[in-house]
Amino acid sequence: MSGPSSHRKQRWSGAIRTRALELGFEAVGIAPVRASDHAPAYRRWVEEGRAGEMEYLAREDAVARRADPSVLVDGARTAVVVAKNYYVPDEDGEVEDPSRAIFARYARDRDYHDVLTPRLVALQEWINDTLMPVGGRAYMDTGPVLERELAARAGLGWAGRNTMLIRPGLGSYVFLGTVLLDVELAYDDGFDGEHCGSCTRCVDACPTDALMGRDASGAPVMDARRCISYLTIELKGPIPRDLRPLIGNRIYGCDICQEVCPWNSEKFVQITDEPAFRPREGVHGAELIELMKLTPEGFRKRFRKSPVKRAKRRGLLRNVAVGLGNWGSPEAVPVLTEALSDEEPLVRGHAAWALGRIGTEGSTQVLLGRAESEEDSWVREEISLALSAIERESSR
Numbered sequence: 001m002s003g004p005s006s007h008r009k010q011r012w013s014g015a016i017r018t019r020a021l022e023l024g025f026e027a028v029g030i031a032p033v034r035a036s037d038h039a040p041a042y043r044r045w046v047e048e049g050r051a052g053e054m055e056y057l058a059r060e061d062a063v064a065r066r067a068d069p070s071v072l073v074d075g076a077r078t079a080v081v082v083a084k085n086y087y088v089p090d091e092d093g094e095v096e097d098p099s100r101a102i103f104a105r106y107a108r109d110r111d112y113h114d115v116l117t118p119r120l121v122a123l124q125e126w127i128n129d130t131l132m133p134v135g136g137r138a139y140m141d142t143g144p145v146l147e148r149e150l151a152a153r154a155g156l157g158w159a160g161r162n163t164m165l166i167r168p169g170l171g172s173y174v175f176l177g178t179v180l181l182d183v184e185l186a187y188d189d190g191f192d193g194e195h196c197g198s199c200t201r202c203v204d205a206c207p208t209d210a211l212m213g214r215d216a217s218g219a220p221v222m223d224a225r226r227c228i229s230y231l232t233i234e235l236k237g238p239i240p241r242d243l244r245p246l247i248g249n250r251i252y253g254c255d256i257c258q259e260v261c262p263w264n265s266e267k268f269v270q271i272t273d274e275p276a277f278r279p280r281e282g283v284h285g286a287e288l289i290e291l292m293k294l295t296p297e298g299f300r301k302r303f304r305k306s307p308v309k310r311a312k313r314r315g316l317l318r319n320v321a322v323g324l325g326n327w328g329s330p331e332a333v334p335v336l337t338e339a340l341s342d343e344e345p346l347v348r349g350h351a352a353w354a355l356g357r358i359g360t361e362g363s364t365q366v367l368l369g370r371a372e373s374e375e376d377s378w379v380r381e382e383i384s385l386a387l388s389a390i391e392r393e394s395s396r
């Protein structure tokens with residue numbers, strides 16, 4: 001039996017593109033599904049431990065599915081890849097003020113999974129109801145699909161040295177979604193080459209040296225264990241001490257390697273048309289001191305339907321404490337003193353570190369006071385290291 005004619009496939013692909021744009025995506029591309037070109041490099045990356053604690057990336061089943069999306073959906077032939085712009089600008093002075101919190105742009109209001117997954121599912125259902133019966137599955141970033149590779153193959157852009165998909169005219173502040181389908185369609189040409197050229201701005205600007213350039217297959221490589229996004233969101237335990245000073249006041253994710261990219265200059269990027277991605281009150285730009293006072297109830301209310309919930313209150317307050325330590329102002333001592341009695345050891349330990357960085361007589365007194373009653377051995381160690389740091393500073 002012969003398959004659909006090339007004319008029909010062209011017509012279906014054209015209709016899918018139109019429907020995806022109507023659903024509010026800024027770009028759409030259609031690619032054939034085949035094994036990933038970067039699977040061996042990805043395996044190596046996992047084996048070298050560079051995924052850190054991100055088990056969902058490192059598990060053998062996840063690696064296998066990333067290596068070949070057709071394992072995910074039986075008989076998958078086609079990937080429809082869509083991009084949604086989430087760019088929002090910073091207000092003047094917001095980022096430079098070390099007493100205020102910087103949240104990555106994607107996390108300033110609603111969780112994009114909740115906002116965009118229904119649209120992707122609607123696209124899949126529309127294809128099934130209007131064009132032809134199809135089997136498939138929609139993934140909004142969560143699925144173990146190598147989205148960036150598929151997006152490049154669908155002609156949407158190239159993987160920059162900062163590891164992000166860059167689309168000329170749109171930049172890299174885009175969410176990528178994929179619908180895998182078990183039918184063959186007409187395909188877009190893959191994106192031709194990469195346009196980073198000799199630029200290394202992102203690599204040079206990364207405060208933690210997490211970006212490692214490209215591997216032999218041409219894929220950009222990142223040591224996720226050093227990336228601020230990983231440290232402030234995915235890492236559940238203490239942030240390594242040597243990396244804390246490099247985080248500054250970026251308390252949830254990091255956009256530095258996107259901010260410096262010439263393809264994200266004001267000339268190219270546009271502010272998102274999606275109201276759900278515009279900053280909500282009390283998140284980006286909030287006073288660190290005020291955030292440090294968040295109760296469990298306050299955290300739940302402030303971050304309702306926000307991706308920040310992923311870090312949980314203890315993770316966010318851990319990060320805020322690091323931000324306060326990096327600010328280094330004695331104004332933060334009272335709130336950090338309170339935090340030394342927080343119910344979460346993770347918060348108490350990072351508050352101790354921050355007090356050590358601030359290093360006033362007042363911080364020494366509260367640290368000594370807490371040392372007597374603290375029962376958690378890791379927090380006691382943090383207190384002791386903080387006191388030593390203050391002593392070292394004062395003897396200089």
Ligand code: SF4
Pocket residue numbers: 162205206207208209210211222226227228229253254255256257258
């Ligand atoms: S997100 Fe920040 S820390 Fe991570 S690679 Fe980019 S610049 Fe470096």
Ligand code: SF4
Pocket residue numbers: 160161162163195196197199200201202203257260261262263
């Ligand atoms: S900053 Fe330069 S090297 Fe990095 S992704 Fe952008 S163009 Fe490529």
